[in-house]
Amino acid sequence: MTAVVEDKTISRNPCRIKGAGNEHTPERPVLNVTQVFELADRMADRRSGPWSC
DSSP, X not given: OHHHHTSOSSSSOTTOOXXXXXXXXXXXXXXXXXXXXXXXXXXXXXXXXXXXX
């Protein structure tokens, strides 16, 4: 971007990919706050079960 903005050596950045700055990853869903607390509760329950160390 230096060559485009500051030096004006080239008219546009050839490495720029449309939409590359946006993250769309349905294969990695994000938990909401309620789900995080539910998961934490379930993990705490397992620690007190027969497999606890």
